[in-house]
Amino acid sequence: MTVMPKWADVILVPLISLFLALAISALVILAIGEDPVEAVQLMIEGSVGSIRGWGYTLYYTTNFIFTGLAVSVAFHARLFNIGGEGQASLGGLGVALVLLFLPWPHWTVALFAAMLGGAAFGALWALIPAWLQAKRGSHIVITTIMFNFIAAGLLNYMLSYTLKPAGSGDPASAKFSPSYDLPTLNSILTDLGIQAARDDSVNVTFLIALLACVLVWVLMWRTRLGYEIRAFGHSETAAKYAGISPLKITVIAMLISGGLAGLMAINTVMGEAERLVLNSTGGAGFIGIAVALMGRSHPIGVLLAALLFGFLYQGGAELSLWTSIPAQLIVVVQALVILFTGALDNMVRMPIERMFLAMRRG
Amino acid sequence: MDFPTLIQILDSTLRLATPLLLACLAGLFSERAGIFDIALEGKMLAAAFASGAFAAISGSAWIGLAAGIGASVMLSLLHGLASITFRGNQLISGVAINFLAAGLTVLVAQHWFQQGGRTPSLLGDGRFSPIKLPLADTLSRIPVLGPIYSELISGHSILVYVAIICVPATWYVLFRTRFGLRLRAVGENPAAVDTAGISVVGLRFAAVVICGVLCGVAGAYLATGLQAGFVKDMTAGRGFIALAALIFAKWRPWFALYACLLFGLLQALALRYQNLDIAGIAVPVQLMDTLPYILTVVILAGFVGRAVPPRAGGEPYVKER
Numbered sequence: 051m052t053v054m055p056k057w058a059d060v061i062l063v064p065l066i067s068l069f070l071a072l073a074i075s076a077l078v079i080l081a082i083g084e085d086p087v088e089a090v091q092l093m094i095e096g097s098v099g100s101i102r103g104w105g106y107t108l109y110y111t112t113n114f115i116f117t118g119l120a121v122s123v124a125f126h127a128r129l130f131n132i133g134g135e136g137q138a139s140l141g142g143l144g145v146a147l148v149l150l151f152l153p154w155p156h157w158t159v160a161l162f163a164a165m166l167g168g169a170a171f172g173a174l175w176a177l178i179p180a181w182l183q184a185k186r187g188s189h190i191v192i193t194t195i196m197f198n199f200i201a202a203g204l205l206n207y208m209l210s211y212t213l214k215p216a217g218s219g220d221p222a223s224a225k226f227s228p229s230y231d232l233p234t235l236n237s238i239l240t241d242l243g244i245q246a247a248r249d250d251s252v253n254v255t256f257l258i259a260l261l262a263c264v265l266v267w268v269l270m271w272r273t274r275l276g277y278e279i280r281a282f283g284h285s286e287t288a289a290k291y292a293g294i295s296p297l298k299i300t301v302i303a304m305l306i307s308g309g310l311a312g313l314m315a316i317n318t319v320m321g322e323a324e325r326l327v328l329n330s331t332g333g334a335g336f337i338g339i340a341v342a343l344m345g346r347s348h349p350i351g352v353l354l355a356a357l358l359f360g361f362l363y364q365g366g367a368e369l370s371l372w373t374s375i376p377a378q379l380i381v382v383v384q385a386l387v388i389l390f391t392g393a394l395d396n397m398v399r400m401p402i403e404r405m406f407l408a409m410r411r412g
Numbered sequence: 413m414d415f416p417t418l419i420q421i422l423d424s425t426l427r428l429a430t431p432l433l434l435a436c437l438a439g440l441f442s443e444r445a446g447i448f449d450i451a452l453e454g455k456m457l458a459a460a461f462a463s464g465a466f467a468a469i470s471g472s473a474w475i476g477l478a479a480g481i482g483a484s485v486m487l488s489l490l491h492g493l494a495s496i497t498f499r500g501n502q503l504i505s506g507v508a509i510n511f512l513a514a515g516l517t518v519l520v521a522q523h524w525f526q527q528g529g530r531t532p533s534l535l536g537d538g539r540f541s542p543i544k545l546p547l548a549d550t551l552s553r554i555p556v557l558g559p560i561y562s563e564l565i566s567g568h569s570i571l572v573y574v575a576i577i578c579v580p581a582t583w584y585v586l587f588r589t590r591f592g593l594r595l596r597a598v599g600e601n602p603a604a605v606d607t608a609g610i611s612v613v614g615l616r617f618a619a620v621v622i623c624g625v626l627c628g629v630a631g632a633y634l635a636t637g638l639q640a641g642f643v644k645d646m647t648a649g650r651g652f653i654a655l656a657a658l659i660f661a662k663w664r665p666w667f668a669l670y671a672c673l674l675f676g677l678l679q680a681l682a683l684r685y686q687n688l689d690i691a692g693i694a695v696p697v698q699l700m701d702t703l704p705y706i707l708t709v710v711i712l713a714g715f716v717g718r719a720v721p722p723r724a725g726g727e728p729y730v731k732e733r
Contacts, residue, residue: 078516082523130503178709188712189721191503192659195450195652196705196712203702211696339507376522376529381515385508393494393505400498 053403064344064351064391067398068358071386078382084375096368097361103368105236108252110334111360112317115259117338118356119266120310122347126270127303128283133179133194134311135335136201137172141312142319143205144171146213146326149226160230161254164320165313172312173305175201180304184297190304198335209328223326232321255317262310263349269306270349279303311335333381337363340384343392359384416559421680423564427638428683429676430568430575431456431630431647435654436661436668437575437582438626444586444663445619446599446724447495450506451487452627453651454513459484459631461517464531464642465524467538473636476538477571480635481628487513488624489617496616499728510651518644531635531642540569540637571633576669578626583665595619599722602729612729630654656708663722675704 076086097107117134124131131137148167154160179193209221218224232253270276282289282299290296318330337359344358345351366380390398435452442449459480467476487509494505518529525531545566552562586592598605598615606612634650635642653675660674661667682700689695 078519082519130501132503132507182709182713186712186714188709188714191450192655193709193712196656196709199649199652199705200702200709203698203705206701207696207698210698336507336511339504343504374522374526376518378515378518378529381511382519383515385511385515388504388511389490389494389508393500393502393508394498396498396500397494 054406058402058406060346060348060351063395063399063402064346066402067390067395068344068387070398071383071390074386075379075383079375079379082375084373089369089373089375092369092372093361093365096372097364101236102251103364105234105251106367107357107360107364108235108256109317109322109360110363111356112252112256112259113314113332113334114337114341114356114359115263115353116310116314116317117334118341118345118352119262119338119349120307121338121342122345122349122352123266123270123279123310124303124307125342125347126276126283127279127299128286129180129183129300129303129307130191131176131194131304131307131311132191132339133176133197133308133335134338135331135333136194136198137175137308137311138314138318138331138335139201139205139329140175141168141172141315142326142330143208144168144312145315145319146223146226149230149320150213150223154230157230157232161232161316161320164230164316165258168312168315168319169309170312172315173309176304176308176311177301180301184300205326206328209326213326221328225325226320230320231324232316251322253317253321255321258313258316260353262313263353266310267349275302311338337384340388340391344387415556419559419563421677421684423567424680424683425673425677426564426568426572427676428679429672430572431634431638431650432654432657432675433575433669433672434571434578434626434630434633435651436657436672437578437665438623438630439655439658440582440586440663440665440668441595441619441626442623443658443725444599444722445595445616446602446722446727446729447491447616447620447623448502448506448726449491449620449623450503450655451491451509451513451651452623452654453647453649454506454510455484455487455624455627456631456634456651457510457517457645457647458487458513459628460635460646461513461521461531461631461642463628463632464534464635465521467534467636468525468532468641471536471538473534473538473540473632476636477540477629477632480632481625484628484631485621485624488620488627492617492620495728496613496620499730502726502728514645517642521642521644529644534636534640538636539640540571540633542567542569543573569633569637571629571637574629575633579665579669582668586665591618596722599724602724603732606729606731612731616729627651653704656704659708659721660704660711662720678703 079086079089097103120134121131144167145164148163149160154163175197179190179197182188182193183190213223214221215224234253235256278294279299282294286296314334319326323330341352341355341359344355362380362383366377369375370377435456439449439452462483463476463480466479467473491505491509494500495502521529521531548562548566552558586596594605594610594615598612602612634646657668657671657675660671678700682697
């Protein structure tokens with residue numbers, strides 16, 4: 051797109067889309083008889099107004115960074131991975147199996163092993179749809195949707211029969227060994243001599259998520275593989291002509307995507323729940339779609355969008371505590387963000403393009 | 413399994429297959445016209461809420477049905493606006509609509525009724541009551557055929573019969589009318605339709621609206637026929653099972669009926685038995701729940717009869733200048 055300067059494409063368009071989504075959300079709040087200004091104040095107070103609030107905001111942000119990066123990497127290869135939810139829950143299974151059935155001497159080693167387990171299971175769950183798309187031409191969106199449901203069934207079965215400790219009533223695995231507890235950011239700060247309030251939500255996984263942002267950037271823009279993935283995404287025929295194998299790129303991009311989604315489980319399963327519970331993902335796999343669209347599939351954008359959604363999630367949870375606005379408000383905001391930044395992108399973009407065109411002529 | 417049990421299971425199969433069938437035919441119209449629709453779920457959910465709410469307020473299931481269709485068509489038009497008018501990504505638009513419906517239904521239900529995101533239970537005329545077909549009582553004493561007629565075929569709400577009539581109707585419209593031919597053509601080769609001087613946009617919007625109407629009936633049946641009122645997330649993945657059935661049926665109306673009956677049977681079995689014992693092997697309910705999806709992946713993989721979607725599906729049409 052040469053009509054618009056780059057800053058307009060990267061910053062202006064997403065901001066206008068976000069503004070539209072938030073404006074309509076405010077109208078929704080008005081329509082259900084609540085005060086949007088008060089709602090925003092409560093959300094800000096609850097999410098970034100206290101150390102505890104920040105802890106939860108960053109905890110959610112960690113999840114959304116992983117799933118957002120997962121969707122982004124697939125987007126670069128022009129693959130729409132809707133299966134982040136299923137891949138993340140399989141990642142949870144991988145993390146749980148590694149931590150339940152193998153002994154680890156220290157939490158650092160356990161974390162490393164859990165990362166491998168989570169990423170491997172998530173990647174495996176993405177491999178089958180990828181292979182089916184590349185080899186048999188079955189649409190990856192449909193297969194990944196189906197795999198979300200199959201994953202839900204599989205986890206439900208595992209937790210109801212195989213992993214549930216004898217005598218326990220609820221479908222959940224046994225607790226992991228307390229020696230695998232991940233240190234929270236708060237305890238790290240305290241060790242460094244900085245006093246912070248008590249919280250046990252955001253943990254070292256957040257730092258791993260930041261590292262993942264850097265690594266994805268290096269991969270996509272500084273390696274041969276990343277170049278091939280992007281080239282394939284821009285034009286499959288041109289990529290083929292340049293000797294890039296569609297099968298290889300589809301499979302590798304989806305493996306990375308599924309692996310990133312699976313990594314989310316170290317935050318939720320190992321860090322927070324410390325056991326595998328039903329629906330450990332809590333919809334984060336789907337929020338990854340909104341995050342990737344909003345962040346224009348760039349790690350910096352993903353990080354910022356994940357922060358925004360972390361804020362919305364924590365703020366929304368607080369909102370449902372103090373007002374009669376249900377937490378589903380966030381689902382509406384999420385839907386509107388996906389709608390405006392994704393599906394109605396042209397609606398926002400076309401008038402801006404026209405404006406820039408007029409300015410250039412004038 | 414004795415005969416009365418079998419009749420009961422098949423009876424519940426028919427009930428559970430009805431929303432799947434309506435949503436599946438809805439998807440059939442949309443996708444045959446080249447508009448992918450993964451928002452069947454969201455449209456059904458919105459319709460279930462609207463029909464549950466308006467039936468509760470007005471006391472009439474028919475007003476509920478109209479409200480359900482209205483809500484579903486509105487979301488359809490949004491899908492059309494995004495994917496036809498603004499040529500956006502149809503899949504992303506579908507994802508957005510699903511979330512929009514999931515969130516808004518609870519928000520509005522809570523605001524209107526303060527019952528934790530559900531609508532009040534429907535009584536009397538607020539629901540579509542079972543219809544007794546003529547002579548059902550008289551014939552019920554005939555062995556075998558009697559119960560089949562009086563319990564399996566008779567005694568469903570009107571929307572079940574509507575859904576079944578929709579199958580030949582869909583077949584007729586798509587394969588025996590000029591509109592149907594054009595609609596299928598626009599899903600295969602929109603440029604050719606455009607060259608013939610027929611509006612691609614108009615046809616696609618027509619298909620999307622028909623899809624909305626059928627999803628509306630499906631949702632209304634959930635809230636006012638199958639159950640008595642709307643509860644949060646009551647579609648429970650039915651829109652995606654319908655999507656699976658559509659692929660399973662390879663976008664053909666009669667096969668859609670068979671696929672939906674099969675998936676309805678799986679749901680009926682899962683509802684009745686926690687563990688089904690088939691030839692000494694215990695089949696867990698989770699397998700039954702996921703079987704529609706597994707079967708669809710197998711079909712998509714093309715190992716058992718390949719499923720090829722309409723050629724222009726998912727592609728926005730850009731008129732040549």
